[in-house]
Amino acid sequence: MPRPLIDLLWRDHPDAPAGGSRGPRASVSTGTVVAAAIRLADADGLGAVTVRRLAGELGVSTMSVYTHVNSRDDLLVLMADAVHGQLDRPSYGRLGWRARVRRLAEANLALLQAHPWLHEVRDDRTALGPGTIAKYDHELRALTPLGLDPVTCDAALTFVLDFVRAGARSLAPRPHAAELAEHWPEWGPRLAAYLGEDHPLAQEVGAAAGAAHDGATDPSFAWDFGLARVLDALAALT
């Protein structure tokens, strides 16, 4: 089924090419492949989404996956668009722009926490999908009260979402945190010895920030701080 990606993205649309009726009925579909891949990625990360493992999960042979999806890269696009489409998009009602942007940020944070692998999917073709477009439309609506022209409005949304992505990323489990933590008892003192009295500002701030990060202070301090700054930044536009 080498249907082009655009048709796979829109496979649920009434006008999407249906695929002929000949041949054995498919035991899985593009939709089930994508759903299984999402399940895998949610559970074990994007690295676990290999064609072989996915096929095993679905109970088909490795190469059968390629009947329903053109490549692994295409699969990632389909996965991202699928989770974008599953978001609910409640009307903003009478909410002012601040509350809307807050909602927008928190919804995206929740999305990225539910599907941390989204951080690793950076493919412009995702923007062609129905889920991604619906998300975009809904998020633009959060900014309409600001009365910006289209290009500025897009830039403002990008600004907010870029902050959310970065914030979500630093809230997420870090890739090599384990190694660092494991060797820290040995490396910490060694680092201190190398540093000596150099870079006192970095040492002071780094120590304070480090203590705050895994100490009593809220580790989401940076998130709250950043979101407040984003709102300040947009306020300056009005």
Next chain:
Amino acid sequence: MPRPLIDLLWRDHPDAPAGGSRGPRASVSTGTVVAAAIRLADADGLGAVTVRRLAGELGVSTMSVYTHVNSRDDLLVLMADAVHGQLDRPSYGRLGWRARVRRLAEANLALLQAHPWLHEVRDDRTALGPGTIAKYDHELRALTPLGLDPVTCDAALTFVLDFVRAGARSLAPRPHAAELAEHWPEWGPRLAAYLGEDHPLAQEVGAAAGAAHDGATDPSFAWDFGLARVLDALAALT
């Protein structure tokens, strides 16, 4: 040479363990390996930095690389720290915080444009390296005029750098832009047909933003917009 990463990072420090004097003189060093890897990554992207290719470039066998670097993941940390260390760090002099933050942003943009593969290196262990620490120290100095407490200062720097990273990323060549452009003549109309009259706001803004992005309007609009917002956001702190 299974010296731990921390010692490889600080290999130029006088107190760094030197390694015994027995055995044949090494034909390459950790430094030359890292330099060659950076050259490769700058030229052909991180994907080109394979141990085999790197060894070929250095004129040694594949496995010899592991004499000077513990693993590919470690190598990425060493590469990132090396380019961080090569930045120059001119004193900010009498500059006010706005000009400092501008400089900071532009220096990091230049860094990420010179070494786009930095976007793909996300390893907390980089923070242990002398180059990264020196960079951190210098960047904190940009924010001192704001008179923030340490934790807030760190959060503010993170806020700025996260914006810069996102902005640099969207200015950089996109991974699958080629495929998109290639199929666009066919996919564009098909997408329009699927969309119909739906999501008029997304269609309007998307079209305007798309036209601005590759049209007469500066493609760096989002950068200028974002940087202005970041400055507004920090201004609200004072």
Next chain:
DNA sequence: CGATACGTTGTACGGCGTACAGAGTTCATC
């Protein structure tokens, strides 16, 4: 002179994405 520590190398293993050729199944058509 060993003995020792170190650099270098080739082989091999288990993974990956996927090209390709063939076999089996269903349907439209004659």
Next chain:
DNA sequence: GATGAACTCTGTACGCCGTACAACGTATCG
């Protein structure tokens, strides 16, 4: 009802990847 096209599914194979491991060569130390 037979035929062939369209379709799904499968196994094999290729060329990559990172790297564990063992063998070998070489320079210095005791």
